[in-house]
Amino acid sequence: MQAVTFPTNHADLTRLVGGGRQWALIAIGLGLAAALPYAVNSYVLGYATLVLITAVGAVGFNILVGWTGLVSLGYAGFLAVGAYTAGFLMSKWGWSVLAALPAAGIVSGLVSLLVGIPSLRLKGLYLAITTLAFSVITNHLILLAKPITGGSAGLRVPRPVVFGIDMTSDRALYLICLFVLALAVIFALNIRRSYVGRALFAIRDYEVAARVLGVNVVAYKLLSFALSSAVIGIAGGLFGMHLRYLNVESFELILSIEAVSIVIVGGLGSVAGAILGSGFMVLLPEMTRLAFSAAGGSLGGVFSSNAQEVKGVIFGLVIILFLRFAPSGLVGAFRRLGARIRRWPLAY
Amino acid sequence: MTRKLTLLSATIAAIALTAAAQAAEPGVTATEVKLGGSTALTGPGALVGIAHDLGEKVAAAEINDAGGINGRKLVRYFEDDGYVPSRTVQAMRKLVEIDEVLGVTASSGTASTIAALPLAEEKGVPMLQTAAQNTVMFNPPHKNLFGVGRSYGPGTTEFVKFLAGRTDKSAKWIAVVQDDDYGDDVQSGYEKAVKELGLTSVGVLRYKRGQKEFSAEIVKAKQLGAKMIVSGAIIGENVAMAKEMKRIGLDAQLAILWSGRIPQLIDLMGEAGNGVIAADYVGEFSDPAGQAFMAKAKKYLTADELTKLNRYSLTGYVGIMLMADAIKRCGQEVSRACVIAKLETAKDVQTNGLTSPINLSADNHVAELKLSYTIADFAKKEWVPLAK
Structure with a gap:
């Protein structure tokens, strides 16, 4: 039986991941994820790709919401900025995806400063409304900037060939998304274990105390906005390549609500939680549809004729249930389950 | 020997069936x-x-x-x-x-x-x-x-020409269109007809997609003296426009395209919709x-x-x-x-x-x-x- 291990030194506290067992789990997870496209059909692969893209965005969103404690509803706006930047650069200027994706991150990060600066004096609901307004404005600007975005007609996004890999193949796009997610996770974990991460946690936990300790609150809040939005922007670039077509209708406000749901359901402040939450929330409607279909009869009919309404109800219920019974999200639930298994048959 | 031959025949048949299944066109079976x-x-x-x-x-x-x-x-x-x-x-x-x-x-x-x-x-x-x-x-x-x-563009041109044949030549025209690709097409069709027929157009008003309130557009149309309003809207916006016209007392003809011509629209517009003219490429239930x-x-x-x-x-x-x-x-x-x-x-x-x-x-x-x-x-x- 294994007891709980507490970190006792600086090296333990700043490790990228927990230890040998976690590295093994990550290796197995990555191996399975890399093998997935060779085992499933294109439809399942489409969902898996969407999970990975959502996870990239959620890992970025978690930096702002989970680590810095800034409530944002601007996810859809930053995603749109990244998607249109990468889409424009690839389709109009013929940029390689290797250049377009970082550019999407940089532009999205810079744009976030526009929102970040006025929001330095705002907190909680006020900040949420400000960022929500940003998403609304972004959608209007997309419609107005017709030469760049195609306006309401939208923008076609090519899937280029990178290092001889034809990305028109869904499998190649999936693997690229997996690679980008791995990079995003390493990036986020490195931020978390660095001075920057500790500063963000300090701001989240007690801003005044952080200031007293010498943390430049203004600079770190802005940095949090920029880092978070940059990662979300890269997710937007991938989203555009996945859809192969961008239109303002793809970036509706519900995306921002879903992003908040993902980090709550996964486990606020946890990178693993952001990934688990993405998988859970993206697949939830499809899983529910399959469950309803399997049930057949009138239950199956309910979902086939009221899919979006049922989805909305389930989304709401899941968030309420998680907040009430598992506020630490899926990650917390898994940790508790793991601890129970390790300590079994003892209760404590 | 016989068993081996049977097994071999079965294997060949299975392979042939599998190949046939793989070669079959998607979406089509014998039945x-x-x-x-x-x-x-x-x-x-x-x-x-x-x-x-x-x-x-x-x-x-x-x-x-x-x-x-x-x-x-x-x-x-x-x-x-x-x-x-x-x-x-x-x-x-x-x-x-x-x-x-x-x-x-x-x-x-x-x-x-x-x-x-x-x-x-x-x-x-x-x-x-x-x-x-x-x-x-x-x-x-x-x-x-x-x-x-x-197509929305040529369709609008044809519709405006039809309307012009029923309207006083001195009437002032205006178009109210959605700010998207649909609105763009309606606007181009409207402008083409206006040019070809030499109609008096007092402008084209564009509204934001999803807009619910049209008092500004209808007041402007009234101020400009419009007697013919060509709508490049879908369903809800046409309802809002017709009701606003009745509320403000704008005595003008509202003309809508097929995208909004559904029976439910008459219910939604109520009396305000009486007399709205629509064009369509599918017929009537009557x-x-x-x-x-x-x-x-x-x-x-x-x-x-x-x-x-x-x-x-x-x-x-x-x-x-x-x-x-x-x-x-x-x-x-x-x-x-x-x-x-x-x-x-x-x-x-x-x-x-x-x-x-x-x-x-x-x-x-x-x-x-x-x-x-x-x-x-x-x-x-x-x-x-x-x-x-």
């Missing part, structure tokens, strides 16, 4: 032909999507009752995309990869259709769009995509062809479903009829490529009188149908045909 579609069955677009689905349902039931297409039963797969392009892409994947449909007869709107096109092109799936014909969808043309209806359709609908749909029918049911019906015609002309060798080839040679395809005959060609993937005109009659709660 079935599968067609798919994806529209909004929920949310704000459901009024359109559900009606379209029901029209297809009637057409499929009629075809199957008559023995199917060359003896093959028509099976439909329909997905709800909520009018969101990203969901259309996923729905399209399901239809093409899981359900393995032969062709797609419905997609929500312009954005959804364009979003679904790359996959359709990759897999060679023929796609039909019978509800919306925006320039952006067909320019540049796509091998797989076919449109049936009336026409002989419409009545024949309703007779079939009563046979194949439930009482609840019957209440959800509107013009989009007719576009859905027409789409299935056109696709069935192309599949039929492929004979027993049905394939996606063959259906595309046959659609490109569709000539005078009849739709049981619901529209003018459909003609398509390799160079022209949009069948421009003849427009007819109706006026909203609040007392009868229906669109009454207008004489030319």
Whole structure:
């Protein structure tokens, strides 16, 4: 039986991941994820790709919401900025995806400063409304900037060939998304274990105390906005390549609500939680549809004729249930389950 | 030895069967032909999507009752995309990869259709769009995509010319259009007609998509002395405009395009909608062809479903009829490529009188149908045909 291990030194506290067992789990997870496209059909692969893209965005969103404690509803706006930047650069200027994706991150990060600066004096609901307004404005600007975005007609996004890999193949796009997610996770974990991460946690936990300790609150809040939005922007670039077509209708406000749901359901402040939450929330409607279909009869009919309404109800219920019974999200639930298994048959 | 031979024969037969199964065309078996579609069955677009689905349902039931297409039963797969392009892409994947449909007869709107096109092109799936014909969808043309209806630009030009024939020459005209690709097409068609006929236009007002309140636009139209208002709106916006005109007391003629011409619109507009003129490329439920359709609908749909029918049911019906015609002309060798080839040679395809005959060609993937005109009659709660 294994007891709980507490970190006792600086090296333990700043490790990228927990230890040998976690590295093994990550290796197995990555191996399975890399093998997935060779085992499933294109439809399942489409969902898996969407999970990975959502996870990239959620890992970025978690930096702002989970680590810095800034409530944002601007996810859809930053995603749109990244998607249109990468889409424009690839389709109009013929940029390689290797250049377009970082550019999407940089532009999205810079744009976030526009929102970040006025929001330095705002907190909680006020900040949420400000960022929500940003998403609304972004959608209007997309419609107005017709030469760049195609306006309401939208923008076609090519899937280029990178290092001889034809990305028109869904499998190649999936693997690229997996690679980008791995990079995003390493990036986020490195931020978390660095001075920057500790500063963000300090701001989240007690801003005044952080200031007293010498943390430049203004600079770190802005940095949090920029880092978070940059990662979300890269997710937007991938989203555009996945859809192969961008239109303002793809970036509706519900995306921002879903992003908040993902980090709550996964486990606020946890990178693993952001990934688990993405998988859970993206697949939830499809899983529910399959469950309803399997049930057949009138239950199956309910979902086939009221899919979006049922989805909305389930989304709401899941968030309420998680907040009430598992506020630490899926990650917390898994940790508790793991601890129970390790300590079994003892209760404590 | 005999056992070995039997085993060998069985193995060869299994391999042959597997190879035959692999070589089989997607969406076609000896007994079935599968067609798919994806529209909004929920949310704000459901009024359109559900009606379209029901029209297809009637057409499929009629075809199957008559023995199917060359003896093959028509099976439909329909997905709800909520009018969101990203969901259309996923729905399209399901239809093409899981359900393995032969062709797609419905997609929500312009954005959804364009979003679904790359996959359709990759897999060679023929796609039909019978509800919306925006320039952006067909320019540049796509091998797989076919449109049936009336392009918004030329359709608006023709509509304005019809209206001008009924209006005092000194009347002032104005257009109120949505700020999207649909609005762009309506605006270009309106401006072309104004120029060609030398009409007095006092301007084009653009409104934000999803706008609910139109007092500013209607007050401006009143100030400018407009007597003819050409609306480039869909459903809810037309309702808001008509009500605002009545509230403000603007005595002008409101003219709307087919995208908003549904029976429910008359209910929604109330008395304010009395006298609104509409253009459309599908007929009326009160026409002989419409009545024949309703007779079939009563046979194949439930009482609840019957209440959800509107013009989009007719576009859905027409789409299935056109696709069935192309599949039929492929004979027993049905394939996606063959259906595309046959659609490109569709000539005078009849739709049981619901529209003018459909003609398509390799160079022209949009069948421009003849427009007819109706006026909203609040007392009868229906669109009454207008004489030319």
